[in-house]
Amino acid sequence: xxxxxxxxxxxxxxxxxxxxxxxxxxxxxxxxxxxxxxxxxxxxxxxxxxxxxxxxxxxxxxxxxxxxxxxxxxxxxxxxxxxxxxxxxxxxxxxxxxxxxxxxxxxxxxx
Amino acid sequence: xxxxxxxxxxxxxxxxxxxxxxxxxxxxxxxxxxxxxxxxxxxxxxxxxxxxxxxxxxxxxxxxxxxxxxxxxxxxxxxxxxxxxxxxxxxxxxxxxxxxxxxxxxxxxxxxxx
Numbered sequence: 001x002x003x004x005x006x007x008x009x010x011x012x013x014x015x016x017x018x019x020x021x022x023x024x025x026x027x028x029x030x031x032x033x034x035x036x037x038x039x040x041x042x043x044x045x046x047x048x049x050x051x052x053x054x055x056x057x058x059x060x061x062x063x064x065x066x067x068x069x070x071x072x073x074x075x076x077x078x079x080x081x082x083x084x085x086x087x088x089x090x091x092x093x094x095x096x097x098x099x100x101x102x103x104x105x106x107x108x109x110x111x
Numbered sequence: 112x113x114x115x116x117x118x119x120x121x122x123x124x125x126x127x128x129x130x131x132x133x134x135x136x137x138x139x140x141x142x143x144x145x146x147x148x149x150x151x152x153x154x155x156x157x158x159x160x161x162x163x164x165x166x167x168x169x170x171x172x173x174x175x176x177x178x179x180x181x182x183x184x185x186x187x188x189x190x191x192x193x194x195x196x197x198x199x200x201x202x203x204x205x206x207x208x209x210x211x212x213x214x215x216x217x218x219x220x221x222x223x224x225x
Contacts, residue, residue, distance in 0.1 A: 032212040043203055043216040044154070046112075051211060088153060092212050097142055098169075099214065101153040 002027040004091050006102035014110050019076040021105050023089030026070070031094040033065055033072045038086045038104065047087075048074065079109045113138050113206055115217035123223045124194055131190045132220045134204035139184035142207040144214060145177070149200045157202075160187050194224045 003026045013019045021035075032051055036044035050056045050063040050072065062075040072091075076083055089102040114137040124130050134143065145157040158166045158179055166179040180188045191198050201221050205214040 034213065036216075043219045046208065046213060046215060049210050049213055097144065097159065097207060097212050097214065099154075099156060101155075103153045 002091075002093075002100050004089055004100050004102040006087075006089055006105045008103055009106040010108045011105055012108045012110055013079050015079060015081060017079050019079045019083065019107055019109070021074040021076075021087050021089075021107065022071060023073065023091075023102050024071045025089075025091045025100075027091070027093060027100075028067075028070065029094050030067075030070075030091045032092040033063070034090040034092070034099070035061075035063060035072075035074045036088040036090060037083075038088055040085075044088055076107075079107075081109045081111045083107060084109045112208060112215045113140065115204065115206060115215060117204060117217040117220050119220060120218065121221040121223075123225060126195055126224060128194055129190055129192045130194065130222060131188050132202050132204075132222075134187045134189070134217055136185045136206050140206040141184065143181065143187045144205045145179065145187075145189045146203045146205065146216075147200045148203060148219075154203065157189070191222065194222075196224045198222065199224045 035048045038044045048063040050065045056063045060077045064073045086104040086106045088104045090099040116135045118133045143160045146154045148154045157172045158168045160166045160181040178190045201219045203219045205216045
């Protein structure tokens with residue numbers, strides 16, 4: 001059974017701090033990794049995609065991938081109350097669109 | 112990214128009936144996907160719908176319960192048949208994005224079965 005695991009949280013951070021969200025996956029042949037943000041009552045919104053080991057930065061967001069250790073993380077710098085949401089990690093097997101989603105981490109940024 | 116709409120946005124249905132959910136995209140896409148998100152849970156892929164071929168269903172989902180149509184490159188429907196309260200969920204369609212294996216989601220259909 002292929003699995004993607006996330007800490008459900010809530011993860012509470014003060015405004016302006018760095019929020020660190022982690023995700024581990026079980027399928028070693030996974031090749032594509034995605035972070036989605038989902039506000040309550042809304043659909044998931046793609047934030048970042050990452051395919052190679054290392055860091056990928058986009059604005060206040062940095063995705064980190066370590067295939068050897070089978071984890072992917074998302075850092076949010078200068079966290080804002082508007083970042084409060086559930087963050088979903090999704091993993092796709094090589095060459096496919098078949099996503100397996102984690103259960104999500106609820107982030108609360110405290111003003 | 113593509114603009115995706117779904118109809119209806121929400122519905123309350125009686126047990127034993129069926130509901131057809133529509134997904135419309137503002138650009139042509141080869142691959143569309145249907146997901147279910149049960150209350151308080153994450154997303155589960157129901158099926159992949161490619162234009163011109165039969166939908167491919169994931170383990171635990173069958174065509175008789177969730178028939179899918181994909182008549183063209185901008186439209187798809189998912190029918191939830193013979194509904195029971197356990198089918199109460201949010202149903203989302205998604206489409207392939209510009210990046211490798213990226214997906215973008217529609218706004219979802221919130222279904223309640225009584």
